[in-house]
Structures are given as structure tokens and as C-alpha cells.
Amino acid sequence: MMNAGDLYTQMVEITSRYLGPSADRFINRQVRNHIGKEPEDLVGEDLLRLIDWIRISMVFLTDDDEIIREYLNRLQDLATEFKAT
Amino acid sequence: MIHATTEEKIASQTLMTKESQAKVEALLTSIGEGLVATDEQGLITRVNKVALSMLGLKKKDIIGKWFPDVMIDVAADGSKLNAINRPITRAFLSGQTVNDQRYYLKSDGSVVPISLCVSPVMLHGKPVGAIQLFRDISEEIIADTIKADFISIASHQLRTPLSAINTYAHMLYDGYAGELDEESRLFIDVILKAAGRMNDLINTLLNITRVETGSLVVDSLPVNLANLVKHIVEEINPSAKEKGILLSLKVGRNIPTINTDSLLVQEVLANLLSNAIKYTPKGGEVSLSVITRSTDILFKVKDNGYGIPAESKPFIFQKFYRARNITSREPNGTGLGLYLINMIVESLDGEVWFNSRVNQGSTFYFSLPHKGSNKKEGKFKLQRPHR
Numbered sequence: 407m408m409n410a411g412d413l414y415t416q417m418v419e420i421t422s423r424y425l426g427p428s429a430d431r432f433i434n435r436q437v438r439n440h441i442g443k444e445p446e447d448l449v450g451e452d453l454l455r456l457i458d459w460i461r462i463s464m465v466f467l468t469d470d471d472e473i474i475r476e477y478l479n480r481l482q483d484l485a486t487e488f489k490a491t
Numbered sequence: 492m493i494h495a496t497t498e499e500k501i502a503s504q505t506l507m508t509k510e511s512q513a514k515v516e517a518l519l520t521s522i523g524e525g526l527v528a529t530d531e532q533g534l535i536t537r538v539n540k541v542a543l544s545m546l547g548l549k550k551k552d553i554i555g556k557w558f559p560d561v562m563i564d565v566a567a568d569g570s571k572l573n574a575i576n577r578p579i580t581r582a583f584l585s586g587q588t589v590n591d592q593r594y595y596l597k598s599d600g601s602v603v604p605i606s607l608c609v610s611p612v613m614l615h616g617k618p619v620g621a622i623q624l625f626r627d628i629s630e631e632i633i634a635d636t637i638k639a640d641f642i643s644i645a646s647h648q649l650r651t652p653l654s655a656i657n658t659y660a661h662m663l664y665d666g667y668a669g670e671l672d673e674e675s676r677l678f679i680d681v682i683l684k685a686a687g688r689m690n691d692l693i694n695t696l697l698n699i700t701r702v703e704t705g706s707l708v709v710d711s712l713p714v715n716l717a718n719l720v721k722h723i724v725e726e727i728n729p730s731a732k733e734k735g736i737l738l739s740l741k742v743g744r745n746i747p748t749i750n751t752d753s754l755l756v757q758e759v760l761a762n763l764l765s766n767a768i769k770y771t772p773k774g775g776e777v778s779l780s781v782i783t784r785s786t787d788i789l790f791k792v793k794d795n796g797y798g799i800p801a802e803s804k805p806f807i808f809q810k811f812y813r814a815r816n817i818t819s820r821e822p823n824g825t826g827l828g829l830y831l832i833n834m835i836v837e838s839l840d841g842e843v844w845f846n847s848r849v850n851q852g853s854t855f856y857f858s859l860p861h862k863g864s865n866k867k868e869g870k871f872k873l874q875r876p877h878r
Contacts, residue, residue: 418785427862428575430786435584462611462618463583465533467574469557 413453413488414445420480424464424473436460450489457481524626525605528612531619533558545605545627547598558621563596567604567705579621582609586618592628604628639700646693653693656686688823694874695827698758699810701871702834709838709867710752716788716859717746720781723757727764735773738764743782750863754873755835759843761875762832763792763855769824770817771796771852787841787858794854799847807845808833816849832857835873839864 414433422429437445440459441452457478464474519526525542529535538553546553546561553561558579564572574580578591588610594602607625611618663671664679671679701707724740731738760779767777771794780791799807803814811826818824836843840860847853 425575427786427860430784432575432584439585439587458617459583459586462531462533462620463580465531466558466577466579466583466621469533469560 411446413448413450413484416484417448417453417481420477420484424477425467432463436463450485450487453481453485453488457485522624524624526622526624527553527558527562528622529558529620533621535561536620542625545597545603545625546595552598562623565594565596565602567594567602569594569596569600569602578607579609579623582611582621583618586611595625604632606631636704639704642696642700646697649689649693653686653689656682657690660686692825695825695831697871698873699827699831699834701869701873702831702838705867706869706871707838707867708752708869708872709755709864711750711864711866712753713748714751714753714756715748716756716781717742719753719756720760720779720790723760723764724779727761727768730765731768731777734768734771736768736771737776738768739776739778741778741780743780745783746781746788747783747861749788749859749861751839751859752864754875755839755864756859758873758875759832759835759839759857760790760792762828763790763857766828767792767794767796767853767855769821770794775852783861784858787860790857790859792855792857793852795852798849798851798853799845800849804847808843838867 414437417433418429421433425432434445436456436459437443437448437452440456441448443452460481461474461478464477468474519537519539522539523541525545526537526539527535527542528537535553535556535558538550543550543553548561559574559577562579564577566572578589578593581591582589588608590606590608592604592606594604597603604627605625606628607623609621609623612620612622660679660682662668664676664683698707720740720742724738728738764777764779771777775795777792777794780793782789782791797816797820799814800816803812803816806812807814808829809826810830812830813824813826833843836857841858841864843855843857845853845855
């Protein structure tokens, strides 16, 4: 059974492929500021709400649309996986 | 009865749209600060003349271009900064307006110091772009430098008579001019404490000017953080005991040794702990804990004191600011401590934040990255106050 802490950990793992060591801080801030939850309380619906904020944060970090699309698709898949469980 | 034809209606609407657009353009041109707006792809959609003039660019150089390619954030020496630390990124990470002072690279390669305010643009609850206002603060920086030099000179001049007061008061206390009665010792104690407070204030003012003018040295040497926090608690414990406050320490597992400036880290923690003790009533509790997380080490200073009112929270790190519920209870205070902490933490490449409830207490968080603090050249080391 997947628990909420897994979602956060997997989000950070996916993000670290694109942002490196800044990934934890990046996702942590997004979760606390836009969802108002602790990372371990995150659920699939929260991630779907976060994606708009993550997307617009990423567009100011890189102009590589393909990378952004790939990253967001991974997060979308993750959200779907956690929503279903 | 006259009915407008379809063509007349379209013509009228077109005219109104053009007028509205002209008014918006006039509004943007009239703003005395530079304005840049982007869409949700980070591409610049609007810019005003003040912004173009500040950056030395033409409109065609900027409209439709990617924001970070045009608004190039640099350090004072012109070196580029980490993208994730840019104010606009922070605005989207927090969902809130970010105010900051930065340097931008102009088209001629020179650097302009600016003060900026950047906010996410929201539509139906979703972020759809950003808007940034900014202004050239070159003249203010010159004025600040002159002010800093004055404070530095004045502080050094004040130390000389203060040193004499301390030395001779200590000599009197130690009986060099003859044995003293109890009352005389009490009076000299008061003199020494007042001189100590004045010395601390001078140190704080000097430290602030050094941080503000970038002349503070930041070392990057191996520091055993577990030992450091134990040492700080030992240093601060006497003042906690004096007030009947229980001061506790919790050190997590695997606290690493990182490359940072030991003096500056000590100053941050000592200041946070002193504040916690100062703003907690007798018999209260203050705790310091430290844990290691995936990318940083987190220090937490928690108290069950007066707390910070909601209306004061946005200003708590501002220079000279003291919350109203504090000034009535503790009239002695400069409002410089948290301002200095914030600046020191920034120079250590760390972060500081807090949460608080009135009459329930505050928790201040301070984090340092595992990769440590970058060494910064400067002229002066921090002067730690006497405690």
C-alpha cells in the first residue's frame, strides 16, 4: 500500500533528475506554500493542483520546453498512480 | 428611434478597445518604475520605457524574449546567480510577492543595482504569468555606503572611552583603589552591565554595516555542528537559569560536519536563543534542536513565550522593527537582532523562517545546506557580543 510519504519522496526523486540537489527544497516549498500541508500528508489530488505552480516555476528556470513537458508528464503519471490507490 | 447598425456597433467597440489600450499604455508609461510582465511561458509581454532605459534595451530586444535571458541577475561583481534563487522563482515557489535588491546586467555590460518587487499574476486561481516593478538604487547605495562609513568610524571612536570605563570599573570592583562596601559594588555592577550593553550595541551596529556593505568575511572551514550547538547552549544557559527558564538541547542522529563559518553560525544560534529567552516569561521553556534532512541541516529554536502578532509577522526581519506586544514588555531592544540574523544567514547560503502564535510562543527555523557555505572575501570578521 502506498503511503503519503512515498508520494513526496517520489516527487523529489523525479524532480532531482531535472533540478539536482535543489529538488527537495523546490518541492518542499511548493507543497507548504501552495497546498498548505506537510510533505508527508500529500495526496494525489494535491499534486494535480500543484502542477500549474510547478510548471510556471520551471519555465523561469529553463527555456527547454521538451524537458519541462517530460518532467510534468512524469508528475502527472505519478499523481494518477496515487489517486488510483 | 435610431438603431445603430452592426457596422456602427463594431466600429464603436473597436474605438473603445483602442482607447482602453491607449489608456493602459499611458498608465504603464506614467509609472516611475520599470515594469516588465510575462506570460505563463516566461516570455515578456509588456515593458515600459523606464525599464528599457534602465536596461539599455529597445522594445524589440525584449518583447517575446524569455525573462531570464533579458533580466540577467548577477552578483555585484557581475557573476551570474543560481536560477533557483532568483526573486521571480521565489515568487512562484511561495505564491507571494517577493521584494528584493539585486544587480542586473545592462546591455553595455555594466551592472545596475535595483530594488524590485515581483508577483505571480493570477487568473481564476491559477498562475498565468508574472509582473515585476523595479528601480535603480545606485544613489541610495552611495548614500548607504557613506552612512556605513560614518557608523563604522563613530563606533570605533565610541570604543575608546568605553574601554576606559570597563577597565577602571573592573579595577574599582577588584579593589585596586581600596576595599568597597556592598552598595559601591552594586553601583559598579550596574556600570559594568550598562557598558556591556553599549559594547554589544556597538558590535551589532558594526556587524550590520559590515554585512550591508559586503565587507564581512565568511569562512568555509569544517565545522562539527553537533559540538557547536552543545557549546552554544552552555554559553547561553546561565542567562536562561537567571530567568528560571528551562533550556534544553536535542541533537539528532548523524549530524554532519560541513564547511561553513563557525563564528557566524554561533552568532545566529546565540541570537535566536537569547531572543527566545528574552521574550519568554520566567519559568518558561526554550529548546534548541538540530536534525539532518536530505539536503540541509535544520536548527529549530522553540519557546513558549509572548509570540508574534499576525500583523507584525511580515516586518519581523526589518531593521529597527519591534512588535508592539514586545515593546510594552521589554522596552530595551534595538530591533536589529533579527535583521542581522537574516543577513548573516543569507551570507551563509542558508535560510531562516518562523511560525508563531501570540501568548503561545514562537519557533524559529534556520537551515544550512549540506554542501556548506561559500567562502566570501571581506575585510572584517564578525564581532560577537559579550554574553
